Amino acid sequence: MLYSRVLVFCLFVLSMIQAAPAIAADQPLKPYLLGFRGPGTVEAKLPEVKAALEQKGFQIVGEYAPYAGAEVIVATNDALKAAAAKSGFGAYGAVVRVAVTLAGKELQVASTNPRYFAAAYRMKDDLSDIAAALEQAIGKTAEFGSRDGIPAAKLRKYHYMMMMPYFDDHVKLATFPSQDEALAAVEAGLAAKKGGAAKVYRVDLPGKKESVIGVSLAAGDGADAVIMKVIDLGELKHTPHLPYELVVSDGSVYMLHGKFRIALDFPDLTMGTFMKISGAPSAIEEKLKAAAGGK
DSSP states (O other): OHHHHHHHHHHHHHHHHHHHHHHHHTSOBOSEEEEEEESOOHHHHHHHHHHHHHHTTOEEEEEEOOSTTEEEEEEEOHHHHHHHHTSTTGGGGSOEEEEEEEETTEEEEEEEOHHHHHHHTTOSSOOHHHHHHHHHHHOOSEEESSSSOBOHHHHTTOOSSTTOOOTTOOEEEEEOSSHHHHHHHHHHHHHTTGGGEEEEEEEEOTTSSEEEEEEEEOSSTTOHHHHHHHHOOSSSOOGGGOSEEEEEETTEEEEOOHHHHHHHHSTTOOHHHHHHTTTHHHHHHHHHHHHHTOO
16 A cells, blocks of 8 residues: 555656646747846947847847837847758747837847747747847846737747738748849849838858848838837837848748737737738738839
8 A cells, every 4th residue: 555655656746747847838938038127328238238149159140220219139149040940931030139229218128039939930949048048148137028928839829819820821922943043132122122121131041041131111101110109109118029021931032921920029919009000011011022022
């Protein structure tokens, strides 16, 4: 009898140990990490943040000032690019975006949360090592961007609501005979600022015909400043939502559907607020299609 009780107890303990990683992995995630909030200026803080990222092994591939009082730094590293190359359309997750934003009289440093987007982009790695390095670089005082957060399992099949697009509902903007021709066409279109879009960064994945290119959108319904003025109204600013991106994969140019991309970064957005930018997804698609040389 005693032996049976001991055996049952041991099996129970073993089951709890085995379940612990799964339980931890399913903790709710939020889209942004807050590194700093307090006094300061964007001009003084920006070089400090860039130096901290580089010290932790990140390479800065682009910078973007979408509007006054906001600067976005786009960074990657070899580990992040290698992780992105393992997954279908992993290029969307090949960078982290870090923003320095003046919110009233308060300065905020925030970034995208690699764990959140690894799940949302259905990547094979959870990017915990990337998140740890990023947190060491900019600090971490909170996660934000969603009141309750979203478990990784739900993020892997995320959509805003019924009849709305999923991650794999990509919008194909153009197709070319080869990857090189597709990249050349996109680079030329962005250099000419077709559709009002301009290049912010480009990252090519190792050993794979896939690249991600970040773009700024300057005018019209889909413009970055126009959208953010309507939806970024919280105390903690979602500036790392920017810039938008397109992916060139095996000769075709794609973008995430606007109704997915915006909702993913603003998961608590009310339908009423979403309707105020109802023209944005199609406007963004038109701009990026023009930049990509699509018809």
